[in-house]
Amino acid sequence: MNAIDTAIRAAASSIALKGVTKSYDAAHQVIPPMDAEFRAGEFTVVLGPSGCGKSTLLQMIAGLERVSGGAIVIGGREVQNLEPKHRGCAMVFQNYALYPHMSVFDNVAYSLKVAGMPKPERIERVEAVARMLGLSELLARRPSQLSGGQRQRVAIGRAIVREPGVLLFDEPLSNLDAQLRHDMRLELADLHRRIGATTAFVTHDQVEAMTLADRILILNKGRIEQFDTPKAIYHRPASVFVAKFIGSPPMNVLPVTGDGSVLRLADGQVVVEAPLNGNFVLGIRPEDIVFGTGGPLKARLRYREDLGSHSVLAADLAGEVVRVATPFGVDIAEATDLSLSFPQARLHLFDAATGRALPGAIGAQ
Ligand SMILES: Nc1ncnc2c1ncn2[C@@H]1O[C@H](COP(=O)(O)OP(=O)(O)O)[C@@H](O)[C@H]1O
Ligand SMILES: [Mg+2]
Numbered sequence: 001m002n003a004i005d006t007a008i009r010a011a012a013s014s015i016a017l018k019g020v021t022k023s024y025d026a027a028h029q030v031i032p033p034m035d036a037e038f039r040a041g042e043f044t045v046v047l048g049p050s051g052c053g054k055s056t057l058l059q060m061i062a063g064l065e066r067v068s069g070g071a072i073v074i075g076g077r078e079v080q081n082l083e084p085k086h087r088g089c090a091m092v093f094q095n096y097a098l099y100p101h102m103s104v105f106d107n108v109a110y111s112l113k114v115a116g117m118p119k120p121e122r123i124e125r126v127e128a129v130a131r132m133l134g135l136s137e138l139l140a141r142r143p144s145q146l147s148g149g150q151r152q153r154v155a156i157g158r159a160i161v162r163e164p165g166v167l168l169f170d171e172p173l174s175n176l177d178a179q180l181r182h183d184m185r186l187e188l189a190d191l192h193r194r195i196g197a198t199t200a201f202v203t204h205d206q207v208e209a210m211t212l213a214d215r216i217l218i219l220n221k222g223r224i225e226q227f228d229t230p231k232a233i234y235h236r237p238a239s240v241f242v243a244k245f246i247g248s249p250p251m252n253v254l255p256v257t258g259d260g261s262v263l264r265l266a267d268g269q270v271v272v273e274a275p276l277n278g279n280f281v282l283g284i285r286p287e288d289i290v291f292g293t294g295g296p297l298k299a300r301l302r303y304r305e306d307l308g309s310h311s312v313l314a315a316d317l318a319g320e321v322v323r324v325a326t327p328f329g330v331d332i333a334e335a336t337d338l339s340l341s342f343p344q345a346r347l348h349l350f351d352a353a354t355g356r357a358l359p360g361a362i363g364a365q
Helices: 003-011 054-062 104-114 119-133 148-160 178-195 206-212 230-235 240-245
Strands: 015-025 028-038 043-047 069-074 089-092 166-170 198-203 215-220 223-228 252-259 262-265 270-273 277-284 297-306 310-317 320-327 337-341 348-351
Touching: 015 054, 028 054, 028 069, 028 223, 043 054, 043 206, 054 069, 054 089, 054 166, 054 198, 089 148, 104 119, 104 148, 119 148, 119 178, 148 178, 178 206, 198 206, 206 230, 215 230, 215 240, 223 230, 223 240, 240 252, 240 277, 240 348, 252 320, 310 337, 320 337
Parallel strands: 043 198, 043 215, 089 166, 166 198
Antiparallel strands: 015 028, 015 069, 215 223, 252 262, 252 277, 262 270, 277 348, 297 310, 297 337, 310 320
């Protein structure tokens, strides 16, 4: 730990959203009233599809967009009417927004200079941050002379040099190629472990969310679908939306009908005994389906994808496509009949009308 680590850890603040709303125009509320708390020192990922309001939320926290209603409390202080620079937040954007005509040193030092910090102190801080991020050899370069990953690190350096209590990231990895994204993910996780800043990280990438987050806030059209640990979100999705958003391939969902004793698929095949009446959505993850053991459900293999570590079979079942993950190398021809079984302990059940999970009805929840 160096002085900057210690200062940031000490400054780490919680962020509370209290009935926060946002409308850009009167006809359309992008964020309906939202209550949520991002805990001090935690890495919170805000996950959702494009256009669901992730950037809007982050910009309201940073102070780059005004709230239309409600309060934002950072470290116990109401900040929604404060200027961005007085909120104790630093933001890293998708395009990094580095100053192209300035050196790496000046990019990182800029906010300290604006804040009037004396030069010797500035140099000391920038050098400490550069050491932390592996930028010491690059301080004289311009952004155009850096790789994508190095630019990313400069943007992070610029954000943390002021020792903020809150770090905000808006899709910072989405312009990078797959290998670099992976490397940067590890670096970000490592940085977070070291500096312990309260972090809010926006992405539409569920792998980033699952691997980086202490807790994931899943957003759908401006509303919170679920806000919980990656493990809980994976194993106990609160809605069909979450179930279908998380996992690769995602959870299979099938319409089922209960007659008071069993749940049936659309073609009448019985999935499980349950004393339920009405229409439901049944969920099962591809890796939880057992096949080739004379299971009770009849399906037909449509195609397979071999991914090296495992294969994914896509099969027609009761008019739906169901994906089944199998170990790589299991030999099975296309267009053959499959026997599947759905272990009851792995089933998820959702209300057909609302899409919300029905915990305890059957199986996994
Ligand atoms: N400055 C703006 N003026 C009007 N509408 C906006 C503005 N910024 C975002 N929106 C709208 O708000 C919604 C959420 O946008 P955004 O927060 O950028 O979503 P995300 O970051 O999840 O992709 C979208 O429908 C978008 O078109
Ligand atoms: Mg966005």
